[in-house]
Amino acid sequence: MNGPNWWIVAAIVVFLALAGLYLSMTAGRLDRLHRRIEMAFGTLDVLLARRCAVTLELAGSGVLDPAASTVLIDSAHGVLAAVDQEADTGRRWLAESDLTRTLGSVFDDAQEIDALREEPGAAQLLAALAATCQRVSLSRRFLNDGVRACRQVRRQRLVRWLRLAGRTPWPQTVEMDDTPPEGLSGIAA
Amino acid sequence: MGKRLPMTDFPDLGARRLRIGIVCPYAWDVPGGVQAHIHDLAETLMGFGHHVSVLTPVDDPSTLPEYAVDGGRPRAIPYNGSVARLTLGVKATGRVHRWIREGDFDVVHVHEPVAPSLSVLTCWVAQGPIVATWHSSMERSRVLSAGYYLAQTALEKVSARIAVSENARRTLVDHLGGDAVLIPNGVRVDRYADAVPATRDPGPRIVFLGRIDEPRKGLDVLLDAWPMIVDHHPDATLVVIGPGDVDEALKDVEPRLLENIVMLGRLDEERKAAELTAADLYVAPNTGGESFGIVLLEAMAARTAVLASDLTAFERVLDGGRAGALFATGDARDLARQACMLLGDPDLRLALVEEGNRRVATFDWSHIARRIEAVYDSVVMPGEPVRVDLRGQLVGRLARRSGDARFDGNDSGPGNVEHS
Numbered sequence: 001m002n003g004p005n006w007w008i009v010a011a012i013v014v015f016l017a018l019a020g021l022y023l024s025m026t027a028g029r030l031d032r033l034h035r036r037i038e039m040a041f042g043t044l045d046v047l048l049a050r051r052c053a054v055t056l057e058l059a060g061s062g063v064l065d066p067a068a069s070t071v072l073i074d075s076a077h078g079v080l081a082a083v084d085q086e087a088d089t090g091r092r093w094l095a096e097s098d099l100t101r102t103l104g105s106v107f108d109d110a111q112e113i114d115a116l117r118e119e120p121g122a123a124q125l126l127a128a129l130a131a132t133c134q135r136v137s138l139s140r141r142f143l144n145d146g147v148r149a150c151r152q153v154r155r156q157r158l159v160r161w162l163r164l165a166g167r168t169p170w171p172q173t174v175e176m177d178d179t180p181p182e183g184l185s186g187i188a189a
Numbered sequence: 190m191g192k193r194l195p196m197t198d199f200p201d202l203g204a205r206r207l208r209i210g211i212v213c214p215y216a217w218d219v220p221g222g223v224q225a226h227i228h229d230l231a232e233t234l235m236g237f238g239h240h241v242s243v244l245t246p247v248d249d250p251s252t253l254p255e256y257a258v259d260g261g262r263p264r265a266i267p268y269n270g271s272v273a274r275l276t277l278g279v280k281a282t283g284r285v286h287r288w289i290r291e292g293d294f295d296v297v298h299v300h301e302p303v304a305p306s307l308s309v310l311t312c313w314v315a316q317g318p319i320v321a322t323w324h325s326s327m328e329r330s331r332v333l334s335a336g337y338y339l340a341q342t343a344l345e346k347v348s349a350r351i352a353v354s355e356n357a358r359r360t361l362v363d364h365l366g367g368d369a370v371l372i373p374n375g376v377r378v379d380r381y382a383d384a385v386p387a388t389r390d391p392g393p394r395i396v397f398l399g400r401i402d403e404p405r406k407g408l409d410v411l412l413d414a415w416p417m418i419v420d421h422h423p424d425a426t427l428v429v430i431g432p433g434d435v436d437e438a439l440k441d442v443e444p445r446l447l448e449n450i451v452m453l454g455r456l457d458e459e460r461k462a463a464e465l466t467a468a469d470l471y472v473a474p475n476t477g478g479e480s481f482g483i484v485l486l487e488a489m490a491a492r493t494a495v496l497a498s499d500l501t502a503f504e505r506v507l508d509g510g511r512a513g514a515l516f517a518t519g520d521a522r523d524l525a526r527q528a529c530m531l532l533g534d535p536d537l538r539l540a541l542v543e544e545g546n547r548r549v550a551t552f553d554w555s556h557i558a559r560r561i562e563a564v565y566d567s568v569v570m571p572g573e574p575v576r577v578d579l580r581g582q583l584v585g586r587l588a589r590r591s592g593d594a595r596f597d598g599n600d601s602g603p604g605n606v607e608h609s
Contacts, residue, residue: 025342032316032346032578039318040348043570131563138370139567142349145367149345152366188563 026153027164033150034168040143044174047139048096051132052079054125055103063119068106075102089172097177103133107181130184137178147171206238207565210294210575213245214306216263218252220455222374222483223301223324226353229377231256233558244288246307260284260307281307285314286577294575296320296565302344312343316578318568320561322351323361323369346578348568351561354481354502370564374483375557378549381490384462392424393532396468396493398461398484399475401433401452407474407498412442413521414474414528419446421529428464430456465491469538470531473497476519482506485513486552489545494538496527512548513541 058064059072075098082088082095107113107129117123150171153159180188213227224245231241235256243257250259261281285307289297298320299308312319321344350369352358361369395418399406408429418425429438432455439447456464465471471488475498485506488495495513497503507513514531516523531538550556 029342029345035316036346036348039570039573040568042573043318043568046570047567131566134563135567138349138564141368141370142568145350146348149367 023158023162023164026156026159030150030153030159030165030168033146033153034165034171037143037146037150037171040139040146041174044136044139044143047132047136048079049083051129051136052076052099054129054132055099058122058125058129061121061125063116063122063125064106071102072106075099093174093176100133100177100179103129104179104181107183110183110186113183113187126184127187130180130187133178133180133184134188137180140174140176140178144173147173205566206240207295207562207569208240208293208574209234209242209565210288210292210297211241211243212260212297212299212308212311213243214299214301214303214308215246217243217245217247217257218249226322226324226374227300228254229375229554230558230561233375233554234562236555237558237562239562242288242292242294244285244307244311258284258288260288282310282314285311289315289575289577292575295569295571297575298322298561298565299347300324302347309343312346314577315575316346317573317575318349318565318570319347319575320349320351320564320568321347322353322372323357324353325357325360349564351564355505356481356502372557372560372564373552374481374486375554376483376486376490376549376552378490378553380458381462381465381487382492384459384466384491386467387460387463389467390424390426392426393422393470394426394428394468395470395472395528395532396428396430396464396488397472397474398430398465399473401429401431401435401438403433405476405478406431407476407519408438410474410476410498410519410521410524411472412439414525415446415450416443417522417525418528418532419449422532425449425532426451428453428468430454430461430464462487462491465493468493470528471495472524472528473503474524475500475503486549489513489542489549492542492546494531494541495545496524496531498524508544508548512545 055072055076059069059076064072075095078095079092079099082092085091107126113126117126154165154170159165211227211231213224215221215223217224227243227245231243235241241256244260245253245257246260246263247253247257248262253259261284289311294317296318297311297315299311300322301324302308302312302321308321312321344365350361350367351372352361352369353372353374355371358369358371361367397408397411399408401408411427415427427450429450430453435452435454439450439452442450453460453464465488468488471484471491471493473482473485473495475482477500482497482500482503485495485497485503489512495507497507497513497515498518499515500518504510504515507515514527516527531541
């Protein structure tokens with residue numbers, strides 16, 4: 001009589017211990033994924049700010065024709081205005097995509113860029129822009145990879161029922177056009 | 190409006206000095222593709238001005254270059270049906286801990302993070318910007334093994350994934366989910382372009398490179414084609430470079446043909462470059478299993494015409510046949526026909542060499558390492574270095590207790606004698 005009861009108790013204890021271990025491991029996984037996303041977002045944010053700043057610098061440097069400078073400054077200001085409105089993130093990605101397209105149309109011709117690089121100071125700014133655009137696109141890709149991995153874990157039933165993700169908001173991918181300008185592809189690595 | 194000096198505000202991203210930690214999963218003093226890749230990558234990055242430290246298992250720590258740190262001696266462990274030489278355990282974990290803590294790295298780059306290895310251990314121990322490179326394509330059975338599942342949780346910490354070949358990328362996409370940036374293997378073009386050719390006979394010279402007893406390297410196919418080649422070019426020489434049992438490899442070859450075959454065994458990089466440079470034609474008769482084809486690039490850099498089987502990976506490297514000739518995989522007759530045509534037509538070879546030389550420039554390490562650097566830049570967060578992750582990590586805690594106590598006191602780092 002005593003024997004079987006003890007077996008059941010032991011089985012329950014082992015089960016609870018394993019379940020606890022599994023849950024704590026999953027919580028740890030989620031925590032790491034959230035941190036990774038946070039970090040990736042921070043990096044993308046820095047790179048986008050840099051892209052905007054280099055664009056303004058180029059537009060103000062006098063090496064571009066006035067029309068190109070004007071549209072670049074306009075798009076970059078659009079980004080700055082959208083970043084100020086933190087609540088509306090959708091607007092920011094629209095503004096960033098807009099800047100991407102403006103950069104793409106201004107710097108679309110590799111031969112023109114080669115001529116532009118002869119101007120004093122322009123070569124380094126163009127290289128900085130090319131490098132930044134390339135990194136923005138890589139960075140966003142890595143961020144979205146992380147978001148997808150995280151969502152996969154957060155969709156698990158146990159994770160939802162037991163709220164293992166805590167109060168961390170549902171991770172969002174960043175959807176924007178980040179195609180690096182055609183004409184700069186020769187400069188970027 | 191006077192022009193401002195912009196460079197103070199926007200230093201070139203490529204000019205940022207990073208502290209980079211690279212982890213090699215295999216013993217440093219055993220020749221291999223991954224080790225060679227890490228060696229060249231580390232030296233190129235240092236050439237750019239970055240600080241680089243490589244953590245690697247090693248049998249004889251005295252063979253390590255200055256920038257490498259001893260990750261312990263690999264032990265033979267039966268794993269997944271074969272014996273793998275792996276670096277594991279509390280002690281290895283301790284070393285990784287110490288390396289991460291003292292390295293203060295902006296980014297850690299692990300290679301071939303397949304469990305169990307120092308690479309996966311590092312993913313477990315570290316927290317922060319981690320980049321991982323997958324080198325080989327793997328079979329599904331291996332991917333689905335228990336060790337791989339365990340590694341998966343560690344791999345979730347990887348911020349950026351790189352695959353060196355389309356096959357390696359497919360493995361990732363199919364079995365792990367998510368994507369990877371494709372950055373091919375690099376070649377030190379100057380090493381081959383500047384190589385002094387080995388001495389040779391005047392007749393046409395064909396070179397083969399690879400394990401001679403590994404069927405997938407295809408030496409058999411080339412030996413089947415050899416009589417047909419000798420019929421057209423009686424003074425031709427076949428140079429075979431690579432380890433393996435010579436008698437076994439040549440047992441089916443007619444004795445009269447043997448005198449034109451030179452077996453050189455395994456060669457060091459310098460002599461390999463000299464032999465590739467001296468040859469008229471490099472033949473890669475592989476029948477499968479090749480995910481990239483680095484030797485093809487090396488031959489192109491050595492300005493030697495390439496004839497390769499039409500595997501997808503080779504076709505890609507050879508730009509669909511423009512940078513080197515292709516023959517039907519496993520077809521000795523087709524190989525012989527094309528080899529004879531190439532050996533008899535120096536202009537055709539020269540055309541391939543010129544195109545190959547243009548092609549290989551894009552694979553030069555100076556170029557490839559810049560692309561890897563771009564990946565580093567897109568995950569690095571200034572002021573957020575890679576740290577030791579202790580939360581919820583059983584291994585980590587164990588290592589901190591036993592590993593740290595020992596290491597902080599008397600471990601002298603590289604050169605330290607293994608006492609197990």
